[in-house]
Amino acid sequence: MKELIEYIGKSFTLSNEITNDLKAIIIERNIQKGEIILQENSNRKIQIFVASGCLRTFYKTKNGKDHTLQFATKNWWISDYMTLFNKEKSLLSIESLSHSKIFIIEQSQLEKLYSKYPEFGIINRKNLQNRIASLQKRIFGLLTMTAKEKYQKFITDYDIFEKVIPNYQIASFLGITPESLSRVRKEIANS
Amino acid sequence: MKELIEYIGKSFTLSNEITNDLKAIIIERNIQKGEIILQENSNRKIQIFVASGCLRTFYKTKNGKDHTLQFATKNWWISDYMTLFNKEKSLLSIESLSHSKIFIIEQSQLEKLYSKYPEFGIINRKNLQNRIASLQKRIFGLLTMTAKEKYQKFITDYDIFEKVIPNYQIASFLGITPESLSRVRKEIANS
DNA sequence: CTGATTTCTTACCATAGATCAATTTATGAA
DNA sequence: TTCATAAATTGATCTATGGTAAGAAATCAG
Numbered sequence: 001m002k003e004l005i006e007y008i009g010k011s012f013t014l015s016n017e018i019t020n021d022l023k024a025i026i027i028e029r030n031i032q033k034g035e036i037i038l039q040e041n042s043n044r045k046i047q048i049f050v051a052s053g054c055l056r057t058f059y060k061t062k063n064g065k066d067h068t069l070q071f072a073t074k075n076w077w078i079s080d081y082m083t084l085f086n087k088e089k090s091l092l093s094i095e096s097l098s099h100s101k102i103f104i105i106e107q108s109q110l111e112k113l114y115s116k117y118p119e120f121g122i123i124n125r126k127n128l129q130n131r132i133a134s135l136q137k138r139i140f141g142l143l144t145m146t147a148k149e150k151y152q153k154f155i156t157d158y159d160i161f162e163k164v165i166p167n168y169q170i171a172s173f174l175g176i177t178p179e180s181l182s183r184v185r186k187e188i189a190n191s
Numbered sequence: 192m193k194e195l196i197e198y199i200g201k202s203f204t205l206s207n208e209i210t211n212d213l214k215a216i217i218i219e220r221n222i223q224k225g226e227i228i229l230q231e232n233s234n235r236k237i238q239i240f241v242a243s244g245c246l247r248t249f250y251k252t253k254n255g256k257d258h259t260l261q262f263a264t265k266n267w268w269i270s271d272y273m274t275l276f277n278k279e280k281s282l283l284s285i286e287s288l289s290h291s292k293i294f295i296i297e298q299s300q301l302e303k304l305y306s307k308y309p310e311f312g313i314i315n316r317k318n319l320q321n322r323i324a325s326l327q328k329r330i331f332g333l334l335t336m337t338a339k340e341k342y343q344k345f346i347t348d349y350d351i352f353e354k355v356i357p358n359y360q361i362a363s364f365l366g367i368t369p370e371s372l373s374r375v376r377k378e379i380a381n382s
Numbered sequence: 383c384t385g386a387t388t389t390c391t392t393a394c395c396a397t398a399g400a401t402c403a404a405t406t407t408a409t410g411a412a
Numbered sequence: 413t414t415c416a417t418a419a420a421t422t423g424a425t426c427t428a429t430g431g432t433a434a435g436a437a438a439t440c441a442g
Contacts, residue, residue, distance in 0.1 A: 059331070067334045069327065081327040085320040091331075114316065118309030125305065125312055128319035129276040135326035136260065136272040140250070140282075142333045143258045143366045147429070166389065175334045180429055182391050338399070357419065371399050373421050 001028055003051040004103045007075055012123035021116070025109040031096045037104070038080065038094040045107040047079040048072070053100020054164045057092040058172070068173035071097075071158065071165060077127065098164045142175060148184045150174045192219055194242040195294045198266055203314040212307070216300040222287045228295070229271065229285040236298040238270040239263070244291020245355045248283040249363070259364035262288075262349065262356060268318065289355045333366060339375045341365045 001023060008014060014022070031037065031053075038044060040059070048055065050072045057069045057080055069092055072078035080092040084107055096102075114121045141150060151174060158165075171181035192214060199205060205213070222228065222244075229235060231250070239246065241263045248260045248271055260283055263269035271283040275298055287293075305312045332341060342365060349356075362372035 059335070061335065065335075067331070069330065069334075081323045082331065083324075085317075085324055114313065118312060121309060121312040121316055122305065125316060125319065126276075128316065128323060131323055132272045132319060132326065133274075133276055135323065135330065139326065139329055139333065140258070140260065140273065142330065143260075143363075144250070144252065144256075168389065172334075177430055178390075179392085179431080183429085186391080359419065368400055369420070370401080370422085374399085377421080 001026060004049050008123055011126060018117055018120055021113055025105055027104040029104060030101050033096055033098050035096045036093055038090055040090055040093045042090045045084055047077055047105050047107060049103040050074055050076050051101040051103060054097040055094055055100060056097060057094050059092050066172045068169050147176045147180055151181060151184050192217060195240050199314055209308055209311055212304055216296055218295040220293050220295060222291050222293060224287055224289050226287045227284055229281055231281055231284045233281045236275055238268055238296050238298060240294040241265055241267050242292040242294060245288040246285055246291060247288060248285050250283050257363045259360050338367045338371055342372060342375050
């Protein structure tokens with residue numbers, strides 16, 4: 001619990017009152033590699049804060065292709081942001097890539113907190129703004145970069161997440177096949 | 192001016208005080224087709240609300256390739272969201288695709304308003320949330336769809352913006368070449 | 383440790399989309 | 413209207429990446 005409170009405390013002074021209300025809606029969980037936290041097609045609206053470990057959101061097409069929308073590690077938030085803020089069922093699943101410690105918060109509870117403490121919305125705004133910037137950058141990268149460039153950016157951006165992410169998932173994040181990624185990696189190695 | 196106040200008023204009850212403060216920071220402009228509102232590499236931090244007409248954000252690579260990040264029409268906000276919330280210079284330019292009426296707001300002024308009226312942040316949060324959802328959907332589309340699928344989704348999503356957007360810009364939004372788009376369009380026409 | 387399963391690599395071929403170049407069509411200014 | 417310019421189309425290639433299949437390497441469960 002304290003990790004999240006501390007993390008938020010870094011950019012926002014939390015009164016005791018808010019802290020208590022926050023604690024009341026946070027669900028702490030220690031999860032195993034491979035655990036699914038949220039299933040595609042669910043009505044649950046949750047955000048997950050990663051205290052340690054690594055998770056990802058992904059989508060599997062009918063013909064079995066895997067698409068990774070986001071990876072999240074220590075101090076990141078992860079969710080199905082396509083459906084978090086509306087009434088639709090989740091499109092993505094969220095799974096753990098390693099033993100992880102996470103905090104789950106229901107979006108509706110969070111919204112209540114914002115209404116109760118409008119000043120608390122400030123920390124959230126910064127959070128949303130950062131997310132927008134990074135999503136926009138990702139789009140920019142998908143539009144402008146080759147497979148090799150995307151991978152090189154990925155390993156510098158993500159510092160390869162301590163090697164917990166399998167390459168086929170990195171490929172699915174970059175929008176290329178595992179085979180292509182393997183070739184790109186070979187090409188980089190031989191140069 | 193009234194368009195923006197009205198638009199915001201739809202989802203948030205604006206006190207006279209907030210309304211006045213808002214009016215004080217909004218810059219209204221009527222612009223021509225082809226006008227550049229924000230240049231790449233600028234330090235200005237602005238958001239633009241489109242009252243009428245159509246604008247886009249784009250990036251030109253050194254070898255002259257054009258990439259469209261966003262189109263905006265009536266009641267949309269547009270900005271270089273990659274740099275709006277940080278200290279970096281703008282990466283994108285913003286141009287008008289038709290005669291348009293727009294309202295320009297400095298981000299710093301907006302932030303002051305959020306501090307002064309935390310409850311005003313609520314409308315902004317909804318705005319940010321919607322943006323996140325749509326950016327995430329766009330990434331999803333770029334990862335999972337073929338050129339033809341992307342174009343078909345585009346024309347249904349955007350209802351082709353009353354034909355003010357040239358096809359080569361649509362192509363640059365979808366991440367394909369104008370030639371490829373032309374072939375896709377031909378294929379759709381013959382079927 | 384060992385066999386089973388998953389992930390990664392490699393080779394070969396296929397293809398969507400890119401590139402180049404030429405032509406047609408549309409747009410816009412005088 | 414008319415010409416100049418920009419945009420769109422088309423055909424002929426080319427290329428980056430995809431698909432398939434098989435084997436190698438890594439990982440995992442018992």
